[in-house]
Every structure is written in structure tokens, then in C-alpha cells.
Amino acid sequence: MLIIQGITKTYPNGVQALRGVDLTIGRGLFGLLGPNGAGKSTLMRTLATLQAPDAGTVSLDGRPVLDDPQAHRRALGYLPQDFGVYPGVSALELLDHLALLKGITDRRARRTQVDALLAQTNLWAHRKHAVSGFSGGMRQRFGIAQALLGDPRLVIVDEPTAGLDPEERNRFHNLLSEIGENVVVILSTHIVEDVRQLCPRMAILAGGAVVREGVPDALVDEL
Ligand code: ADP
Numbered sequence: 001m002l003i004i005q006g007i008t009k010t011y012p013n014g015v016q017a018l019r020g021v022d023l024t025i026g027r028g029l030f031g032l033l034g035p036n037g038a039g040k041s042t043l044m045r046t047l048a049t050l051q052a053p054d055a056g057t058v059s060l061d062g063r064p065v066l067d068d069p070q071a072h073r074r075a076l077g078y079l080p081q082d083f084g085v086y087p088g089v090s091a092l093e094l095l096d097h098l099a100l101l102k103g104i105t106d107r108r109a110r111r112t113q114v115d116a117l118l119a120q121t122n123l124w125a126h127r128k129h130a131v132s133g134f135s136g137g138m139r140q141r142f143g144i145a146q147a148l149l150g151d152p153r154l155v156i157v158d159e160p161t162a163g164l165d166p167e168e169r170n171r172f173h174n175l176l177s178e179i180g181e182n183v184v185v186i187l188s189t190h191i192v193e194d195v196r197q198l199c200p201r202m203a204i205l206a207g208g209a210v211v212r213e214g215v216p217d218a219l220v221d222e223l
């Protein structure tokens with residue numbers, strides 16, 4: 001269970017990106033819907049402990065996560081909107097390296113997990129190919145594999161399906177649903193259909209605050 005309480009953030013330029021966000025989110029897929037500029041990415045980066053808020057707390061399964069992010073790095077998986085990859089580095093090499101950074105120091109354990117994730121994300125046949133040459137859909141699936149390293153209990157996915165063709169979008173949806181069976185997954189997006197198809201529960205963020213929370217079919221009709 002993820003409990004977000006009173007998260008506020010004002011950027012140095014004076015933009016108030018978050019104005020007291022409270023959310024309680026259980027296992028499964030949770031949709032965070034909102035227009036551009038609503039504060040979604042700021043909230044996602046905060047949950048991923050990449051950016052400190054001005055105030056507020058986040059707890060995951062009863063443990064506060066913002067005070068000591070290092071202690072929770074394996075509990076958190078983050079798929080950012082854009083992630084860089086080193087040219088020429090293969091999916092296998094990159095995942096292995098990222099697994100090491102996540103603190104999976106045992107070589108065999110790392111290999112077992114990396115192989116399983118490559119299979120789960122349908123990238124096994126491409127494991128020796130450079131991620132920099134992947135198509136958009138493959139790249140997103142690689143992003144999921146990377147986010148799942150270390151068996152996180154919270155997976156944060158920021159605007160994932162932009163630019164994917166319908167088939168890749170479907171594959172990606174299925175993958176997310178599978179992951180949501182075991183952990184908390186937050187899907188941040190401005191695409192209503194993604195949330196309607198995937199998420200049993202959702203919230204609408206606007207102007208840095210949660211303006212609605214509930215079941216997608218009831219909420220999106222109001223939009
Ligand atoms: P969303 O992801 O919903 O589009 P963001 O969290 O990216 O929203 O942005 C919320 C608001 O904060 C926007 O007005 C945006 O321009 C502003 N913002 C985001 N990042 C920064 C930053 N690093 N510095 C200043 N303002 C920012």
C-alpha cells in the first residue's frame with residue numbers, strides 16, 4: 001500500500017507544481033490522469049525519490065520512503081518518459097549493469113533475474129542487440145524490464161504509450177496488467193483510453209491537486 005500525504009512542490013521559478021497531494025493506492029494499476037502541466041511528472045519524480053518535495057510524506061507498506069531513498073531503491077521501479085541509453089550497449093549488458101547499480105551484487109542472481117525479465121518483456125531474441133537501435137515499443141518494454149529489476153513493490157510509469165503503434169500499445173498494456181497483479185503500479189498519462197482500459201482505480205490531477213478519485217468509467221464521463 002502506497003500512502004501519499006500533503007506533497008507540495010514549488011519550483012525556483014515560482015511555479016507551484018504540487019499543492020498538497022493526498023492519495024492512498026493499493027496493489028494493481030492506478031491511473032493518474034491530467035492535462036499537460038498538471039504536475040504528474042513532478043509527482044512521479046517525487047515518488048521515484050529523484051526530486052525532493054517541499055513538504056509531505058510517502059510511505060510504502062508502512063515504511064517512509066523519502067527520508068532515506070537509498071534504503072528503498074530496490075523497492076521502487078521507475079520508467080521515465082525519456083530515458084537515455086548508451087549507444088551500442090546491448091540490452092543484456094545494460095540490464096546487467098543496471099541490476100548491479102540496484103545492489104544485486106551476486107552475479108548469478110543478477111543473470112537469473114535479467115534473463116527472466118528479458119523473457120517476460122519479449123526481448124529475449126534481441127538481448128544482444130543495442131538498445132539504442134530498438135523501436136519505440138521495444139524501448140518501452142526494455143524500460144519496463146529495467147524498472148522491474150530488484151523486484152520493486154512500487155512501479156512508476158510516466159506517459160508510456162506516446163508514439164507507439166496499436167500493436168505495441170496492446171503488448172505494453174498486457175505487460176502492465178501482468179505486473180499489476182503483484183505490485184502497486186502508477187500509470188501517469190494524459191490518455192483517457194489507457195486509464196479506462198487498464199486501471200480499476202484512478203485519480204485526476206489538475207493544477208497540482210487531486211480533483212477527483214475513483215473508478216474510471218464514472219470519472220471519465222465527467223471529463
Ligand atoms: P505534467 O507532467 O502533468 O505535464 P509537470 O510536473 O511536468 O506536469 O509540470 C507541472 C508544472 O511545473 C508545469 O507548469 C511545468 O512547467 C512546471 N515545471 C516542471 N518541471 C519544472 C522545473 N524543473 N522547473 C520549473 N518548472 C517546472
Ligand code: ADP
Pocket residue numbers: 013015036037041
Ligand atoms: P511533461 O511532459 O512532464 O510536462 P515537460 O515538457 O513539461 O514535461 O518538461 C520536460 C523537462 O523540462 C522536465 O525535466 C521538466 O522538469 C523541465 N521543465 C518543464 N517545465 C519547466 C520550466 N518551466 N522551467 C524549467 N524546466 C522545466
